[in-house]
Amino acid sequence: MLGKKEAPKIIWLSICSFLLICLAWTPALSGAATKNQSINKTSEYEIWQTLGRAAGEKALSMLESESDSQLIVLTSAGSSIISGFDTLGCLDGLSKSTGSTMGRATLLPVTTRFDAPLWFAFFHRSTGQTAYFELNPKQLFMDETGQFMKPEKSLFTNDQLVGLMAEELFEKARQGELPDMQAMSGNLFRITTLANALHKGLPGRMAKALSLHDHYCPGLTSGVLFAEYMRLHHHLDPSQEIFVLTTQPWCKEDALINLLAATPGKKAYATIYPDRQDEEQMSETEKRISTIVFTTNPHGLWRGAALEFLWGHNQAVESFDSPLLDRLAAVLWYLDHLDEPERFVNLVQWIELPQGSHPRDWMRPGKNPLQLIQQ
Ligand SMILES: [Zn+2]
Structure with a gap:
């Protein structure tokens, strides 16, 4: 069974990140992941911290950004429960890979219902380009011993890249082009308002209220x-x-x-x-x-x-x-x-x-x- 001392084995994700997506998966050993009573808090944290880091690296790649101070990161991590797992650890991984932090009010966990998808949005402060994607829980595989396996496809799905800088949206609207409200799985309103408010410098203490309300x-x-x-x-x-x-x-x-x-x-x-x-x-x-x-x-x-x-x-x-x-x-x-x-x-x-x-x-x-x- 997966125990505390075995936790390093599952850090493969952190080492290889997305490259692993292309590697073969071993179907004979796999089963969709569900929370296993034997997984202790440390290993559960490692899984989600690693996944958060992978999400940040994917976003930097999508946005062609190397800077670690240009992103405002919004996520349902911490609220979404995926296959019985607590996803709060993603926040630390997101900070590690993007440099965004709650202390700088550049990383905001958005309160959602527990059964909402685990989604991530990364707003680039220079361009307004925003990378969005969700975890595909079907790609979280666990073998019979409770150890996580390499995913068959990308861990993430529904990738989108949308320009959300307020002034650009306003200018497009003046030209008759309105935002597609279905974008980002219906999260467009909350992501656009939260990201632009944080970008414009909403005081950090008020970001907590945004987090609870889930939009601004x-x-x-x-x-x-x-x-x-x-x-x-x-x-x-x-x-x-x-x-x-x-x-x-x-x-x-x-x-x-x-x-x-x-x-x-x-x-x-x-x-x-x-x-x-x-x-x-x-x-x-x-x-x-x-x-x-x-x-x-x-x-x-x-x-x-x-x-x-x-x-x-x-x-x-x-x-x-x-x-x-x-x-x-x-x-x-x-x-x-x-x-x-x-x-x-x-x-x-x-x-x-x-x-x-x-x-x-x-x-x-x-x-x-x-x-x-x-x-
Ligand atoms: Zn409201």
């Missing part, structure tokens, strides 16, 4: 600006608790949860899901307020900043009649204004809770948090 959109931007507004204008200190109560949810929630560390799991976040009829019945004040950020004062009293978002991009950016490009233009415009959240965030009112009252009290079954809002 104006909705997420509004959450980023809400969080920045609270950080810059309300001087939160570590002793203050935070509770986020949303009365109109949209993509911003993933930024609020992430950037304010206010998660439902920690009972620090709650939302309601009003339908269109509910929204129509809201008062004008309730329609303006979408999120209330509660904090405690030194006496433990809760006070909520009831916030409205004022969209600012509609008049400022070009329209392309393309949901992808319109959103891309908007998020890139907002990136130039992340340091002025007060321009987009309006404090509609403060909501003071009485002694002994917690915002969660308004989220109990049968309660209506809209009653907190002063009309």
Whole structure:
């Protein structure tokens, strides 16, 4: 059985990388890989670290790039589970071969569902050319002892090379050519928005919110600006608790949860899901307020900043009649204004809770948090 001491045997991939793709495979010994209980964590890590390195080398070849600092790498590694295996180790291999790192915000694991394909996208920062491909799990073979075998064909499939630099996409759209939304197995929107945002210099701490949301959109931007507004204008200190109560949810929630560390799991976040009829019945004040950020004062009293978002991009950016490009233009415009959240965030009112009252009290079954809002 494959044990820890045998781990070096499976590092063949790292030594020979893609050259092995052309070598013969031994069908008599093979079987499609599935997680074997005997594979320990070290060897499992080695497999995926090696595969990540191979993916990076393949991308450098596709992009005809030798530089190790020109790529922004996006991947579903870390979320995708392939044949029962955890794929997180790919991230270290990708860093080794491309030089992209999470610390530089040039390597971003994108949250996907566990059963999503393991995909990789490599955006070249000079040209915008983006190499995309996916792991072909059918080429992961394991022999009867649990050792991985040489693949019959390439480990990777669905290779694509697409130009994703924002300005080029905008220029093509002006000429009447819109992006093919089916490209990159339907991942085009998330890859285009994330890569261009990171390329333009989205602060690394915000990349975490992108990672969770899996794409970058104006909705997420509004959450980023809400969080920045609270950080810059309300001087939160570590002793203050935070509770986020949303009365109109949209993509911003993933930024609020992430950037304010206010998660439902920690009972620090709650939302309601009003339908269109509910929204129509809201008062004008309730329609303006979408999120209330509660904090405690030194006496433990809760006070909520009831916030409205004022969209600012509609008049400022070009329209392309393309949901992808319109959103891309908007998020890139907002990136130039992340340091002025007060321009987009309006404090509609403060909501003071009485002694002994917690915002969660308004989220109990049968309660209506809209009653907190002063009309
Ligand atoms: Zn979104």
